[in-house]
Amino acid sequence: EPEVTQTPSHQVTQMGQEVILRCVPISNHLYFYWYRQILGQKVEFLVSFYNNEISEKSEIFDDQFSVERPDGSNFTLKIRSTKLEDSAMYFCASSQQGAVVYYGYTFGSGTRLTVV
Amino acid sequence: DQQVKQNSPSLSVQEGRISILNCDYTNSMFDYFLWYKKYPAEGPTFLISISSIKDKNEDGRFTVFLNKSAKHLSLHIVPSQPGDSAVYFCAATNSGGSNYKLTFGKGTLLTVNP
Numbered sequence: 001e002p003e004v005t006q007t008p009s010h011q012v013t014q015m016g017q018e019v020i021l022r023c024v025p026i027s028n029h030l031y032f033y034w035y036r037q038i039l040g041q042k043v044e045f046l047v048s049f050y051n052n053e054i055s056e057k058s059e060i061f062d063d064q065f066s067v068e069r070p071d072g073s074n075f076t077l078k079i080r081s082t083k084l085e086d087s088a089m090y091f092c093a094s095s096q097q098g099a100v101v102y103y104g105y106t107f108g109s110g111t112r113l114t115v116v
Numbered sequence: 117d118q119q120v121k122q123n124s125p126s127l128s129v130q131e132g133r134i135s136i137l138n139c140d141y142t143n144s145m146f147d148y149f150l151w152y153k154k155y156p157a158e159g160p161t162f163l164i165s166i167s168s169i170k171d172k173n174e175d176g177r178f179t180v181f182l183n184k185s186a187k188h189l190s191l192h193i194v195p196s197q198p199g200d201s202a203v204y205f206c207a208a209t210n211s212g213g214s215n216y217k218l219t220f221g222k223g224t225l226l227t228v229n230p
Contacts (some may be wrong), residue, residue: 031216041222045219048216050215056215095216101165104150104152104207107161109157109158
């Protein structure tokens with residue numbers, strides 16, 4: 001069964017450093033997302049990406065965050081200058097157009113980001 | 117602003133019995149509702165969805181009921197199995213939006229005891 005792949009599974013970084021979280025979505029999917037879950041809290045929407053541009057972003061997704069789909073397969077989330085409160089599990093997801101309401105997204109296993 | 121609420125952080129049931137997980141929402145624009153299951157160290161996995169024009173959707177042991185007037189939905193698992201032990205998230209979306217953003221609840225940890 002096709003899956004969404006995320007790397008690395010765990011990243012530790014120092015406050016103020018830049019991190020790039022990588023994702024390989026399912027190949028025929030058109031919508032791409034990043035969500036995050038701070039420990040013990042709900043899964044929160046960060047950003048959606050469609051047709052090579054951001055279609056929606058949340059309040060969390062400020063100027064420190066950016067996304068790219070540089071080569072047609074990878075989908076990356078960059079945090080320019082990490083803060084302690086960025087520590088969370090970051091999930092990438094992808095979906096086929098319109099299929100979300102019937103089959104949901106396919107999520108990756110997540111990258112646990114720890115900012116120290 | 118919790119648009120999707122799961123008020124029970126945990127639920128414990130015996131194997132073979134029914135598990136009922138509840139979810140409430142506040143946003144009237146939501147027209148599709150989804151349930152996800154999440155095991156530790158894994159991403160959420162889609163279980164079942166329901167459209168706001170229906171009041172019930174069934175898939176094997178899983179049934180979702182929607183009470184639109186009460187803005188309430190529930191997931192029934194019958195019979196419950198130990199492998200069902202996981203965190204269950206309720207999510208909602210407005211299909212009229214162009215990007216199918218999901219709004220999640222905080223989740224309910226289900227423990228099914230053998």
